[in-house]
Amino acid sequence: MAGLFSGRGFNIESLCVAETLDPNVSRITLVTSGSPAIVEQIIKQLRKLINVIKVVDLTETEFVEREMALIKVRAEANFRAEVLRIVDIFRCKVVDVSPKFYTLEVTGSAGKIEALLALLSHLGIEEIVRTGKIAITRSKK
Amino acid sequence: MKLTGARILLECLKREGVEVIFGYPGAAITDIHDQMAETKIKHILVRHEQAAVHAADAYARASGKVGVVLVTSGPGATNTVTGIATAYMDSSPVVILTGQVPTPLIGNDAFQEVDIVGITRPCTKHNYLVKDIDRLASTIKEAFYLAAAGRPGPILVDLPKDIIQGETEFKYPRKVALRGYQPHPEPHPKQIRKAFDLLLKSKQPVIYAGGGVISSEAHRELKALAEAFAIPVTTTLMGLGAFPADHDLWLGMLGMHGTYRANMAVQNCDLLVAVGARFDDRVTGKIDEFCPRAQIIHIDIDPTSIKKNVYVHVPIVADCRNALARLLELAGKEQKSRGKPLVKPSDRQPWLDQIKKWRETYPLAYEQKPDGPIKPQFVVEEIYRLTRGKAVITTEVGQNQMWAAQYYHMTRPRTFITSGGLGCMGFGLPAALGAQVAYPGKTVIDIAGDGSIQMNIQELATAVEYNLPVKVAILNNQFLGMVRQWQQLFYNKRYCATPMSCAPDFVRLAEAYGAVGFRAEKPSEVAPIIKESLKIKKPVIMDFLVEREECVYPMVPAGSSISNMLLV
Numbered sequence A: 001m002a003g004l005f006s007g008r009g010f011n012i013e014s015l016c017v018a019e020t021l022d023p024n025v026s027r028i029t030l031v032t033s034g035s036p037a038i039v040e041q042i043i044k045q046l047r048k049l050i051n052v053i054k055v056v057d058l059t060e061t062e063f064v065e066r067e068m069a070l071i072k073v074r075a076e077a078n079f080r081a082e083v084l085r086i087v088d089i090f091r092c093k094v095v096d097v098s099p100k101f102y103t104l105e106v107t108g109s110a111g112k113i114e115a116l117l118a119l120l121s122h123l124g125i126e127e128i129v130r131t132g133k134i135a136i137t138r139s140k141k
Numbered sequence B: 001m002k003l004t005g006a007r008i009l010l011e012c013l014k015r016e017g018v019e020v021i022f023g024y025p026g027a028a029i030t031d032i033h034d035q036m037a038e039t040k041i042k043h044i045l046v047r048h049e050q051a052a053v054h055a056a057d058a059y060a061r062a063s064g065k066v067g068v069v070l071v072t073s074g075p076g077a078t079n080t081v082t083g084i085a086t087a088y089m090d091s092s093p094v095v096i097l098t099g100q101v102p103t104p105l106i107g108n109d110a111f112q113e114v115d116i117v118g119i120t121r122p123c124t125k126h127n128y129l130v131k132d133i134d135r136l137a138s139t140i141k142e143a144f145y146l147a148a149a150g151r152p153g154p155i156l157v158d159l160p161k162d163i164i165q166g167e168t169e170f171k172y173p174r175k176v177a178l179r180g181y182q183p184h185p186e187p188h189p190k191q192i193r194k195a196f197d198l199l200l201k202s203k204q205p206v207i208y209a210g211g212g213v214i215s216s217e218a219h220r221e222l223k224a225l226a227e228a229f230a231i232p233v234t235t236t237l238m239g240l241g242a243f244p245a246d247h248d249l250w251l252g253m254l255g256m257h258g259t260y261r262a263n264m265a266v267q268n269c270d271l272l273v274a275v276g277a278r279f280d281d282r283v284t285g286k287i288d289e290f291c292p293r294a295q296i297i298h299i300d301i302d303p304t305s306i307k308k309n310v311y312v313h314v315p316i317v318a319d320c321r322n323a324l325a326r327l328l329e330l331a332g333k334e335q336k337s338r339g340k341p342l343v344k345p346s347d348r349q350p351w352l353d354q355i356k357k358w359r360e361t362y363p364l365a366y367e368q369k370p371d372g373p374i375k376p377q378f379v380v381e382e383i384y385r386l387t388r389g390k391a392v393i394t395t396e397v398g399q400n401q402m403w404a405a406q407y408y409h410m411t412r413p414r415t416f417i418t419s420g421g422l423g424c425m426g427f428g429l430p431a432a433l434g435a436q437v438a439y440p441g442k443t444v445i446d447i448a449g450d451g452s453i454q455m456n457i458q459e460l461a462t463a464v465e466y467n468l469p470v471k472v473a474i475l476n477n478q479f480l481g482m483v484r485q486w487q488q489l490f491y492n493k494r495y496c497a498t499p500m501s502c503a504p505d506f507v508r509l510a511e512a513y514g515a516v517g518f519r520a521e522k523p524s525e526v527a528p529i530i531k532e533s534l535k536i537k538k539p540v541i542m543d544f545l546v547e548r549e550e551c552v553y554p555m556v557p558a559g560s561s562i563s564n565m566l567l568v
Helices: A002-008 A036-048 A077-090 A110-121 B005-015 B027-036 B049-063 B081-089 B116-123 B133-148 B161-165 B189-201 B211-215 B219-229 B260-268 B320-338 B345-361 B376-386 B399-407 B428-438 B457-465 B481-490 B506-513 B523-535
Strands: A014-019 A026-031 A063-074 A093-097 A101-108 A125-130 A134-137 B002-004 B020-023 B042-045 B067-071 B094-100 B126-129 B155-160 B167-169 B205-209 B233-235 B250-253 B271-275 B295-300 B314-317 B392-395 B444-449 B471-476 B516-520 B540-545
Touching: A002 A036, A002 B116, A063 A110, A077 A093, A077 A101, A077 A110, A101 A110, A110 A125, B002 B005, B005 B027, B005 B133, B005 B161, B005 B167, B020 B049, B027 B067, B027 B094, B027 B155, B027 B161, B042 B457, B049 B067, B049 B081, B049 B094, B049 B428, B049 B457, B081 B094, B081 B116, B094 B133, B094 B161, B116 B126, B116 B155, B126 B133, B133 B155, B133 B167, B155 B161, B189 B271, B189 B295, B189 B314, B189 B320, B205 B219, B205 B260, B211 B219, B219 B320, B233 B260, B250 B260, B250 B399, B260 B345, B271 B320, B295 B320, B376 B399, B376 B444, B376 B471, B376 B523, B392 B399, B392 B428, B399 B444, B399 B471, B399 B481, B428 B444, B428 B457, B428 B471, B457 B506, B471 B523, B506 B516, B506 B540, B516 B523, B523 B540
Parallel strands: B020 B042, B020 B067, B067 B094, B094 B155, B126 B155, B205 B233, B205 B271, B233 B250, B271 B295, B295 B314, B392 B444, B444 B471, B471 B540, B516 B540
Antiparallel strands: A014 A026, A063 A101, A063 A125, A063 A134, A093 A101, B002 B167
């Protein structure tokens, strides 16, 4: 699938894969961008792959999206309290502590993660690992 | 009953109706060859694995069956890649079986190991690495199904040696059920109705048919539809033969080297009916100036081809034959209820007259002086005349290919076999061998250039060994002609890397292989050599020394609209 995207010049912004309830079936959540014609081509080309069972475009639908990030942030003496205050405000967690760094775990919408990163960047982000978005449709009310 | 992997494989091939395999042996597949001797399958030993794939591909295009290739691991497999890409671009049903190192050694940089599944992922319709002998039979069955279903394409199956040598109970699955692949052969009735209404209203329609009409065996339906509505027909290079070239409604091939009247008709039509074609850039020229005032109906089995390049007003995802048949049914009903023909001759006549005028203004033309150098177009026309248009033609790539397409007038499908999508030089000779195996009684002629023929010249040995009496017509201009033409027209005649001053004496080369060779240097020698060659029941090379700087016309310069043709 990655070969399909690179071969045809489509863009992968993020990609997340794992098993579903059926261990023979995996679910891939992929974020891409392009004109409507390009997006239509992407969907059709994905459907053409023999191993792809179904392709759903969530963009225009109602859906819940989440992403997780692990952020290693500088936390030397004078910053430590500030970091912990931000952790509190964003309701994320500290999962690792060392004299120089805190590692934070945050889960939420893209907006929440971007906001957290913006604040933390003033303090000094050492390393960051993101999962990429996963999404699921909202059920009909 | 327990069988070895090799036996299982051959049993599967037998059940799929395989009668011939094109291949080349090696360490990884010795067990398969050992067992093959006990089957009725004929193995054609080529002299390069690329040729095995081209031959199997042409065998498939000629016969309508799935072509089969068997090669060994490592270099055997990598040598097939060009052939696989050729089949992929032209949607040809071929199953390529490659040997592989034993499963414990995979990923270990073992002797003659390559990740052929990874290498061919972008140029196969699908591929498999069999890691479990219990999945071998179902994988082979799936491979044959996928090769031919929906839009056909090459399927590669990588067979590790320990799987081939292993043993298990043989059970051949009765059917194939793939969750991820559900082709859609029947058209949606609403779309058919919409298309039909457009057909009734159109004043200046054109049918643009491609290779899909031939794979779908829809040539009769195409002719019936064209006649029912009096619609002129053009085809792509891949569609030549889908519509008879001697029919009144024939426009000639369209596109970069298509006829003047075909390109003009497409650019001026009010309705374009695209059937089994994909709006390739050789056909459309500058996309935003392509077919400016027409509504477009597009019938294709592959949804990704529809609206990929060109906006389509009535998309119809279906097998061409089914879609055309449904349209014909509607036409029959409508005609019955009206009690008179669907199209008044006077309605269509102005359009047909205009097309006739275009044809008379700029017909395909060249001048053969009796004492001048041989013109390559003359050679093709003489071949056409002396075979009465009944030969099976394969081509190489370049000027030779274009002149063959322009001057050999195909009337039946599966008789013009050429590398369209990939444009692979070296295709023609092995393809002629594959076509000859498919049609043992017919005359098969490879129209070649002096450059292309040398790319797989070693297959002359295959031709002689299996007595495949193909005829090779070399249009020998001592140039890589098509590139030279571009250098002449667009690069101020700076002929770099195109002149070929050294070439073998093709007559002696043919004889060295045990074939027959002739040379013509004057126009008067052309017909006698062709006549003589057609009588000889052995492979023949005809070396025609032709005019060196002849160009293929018409030509649409790359990036130009197809209305802007260079005509002389």
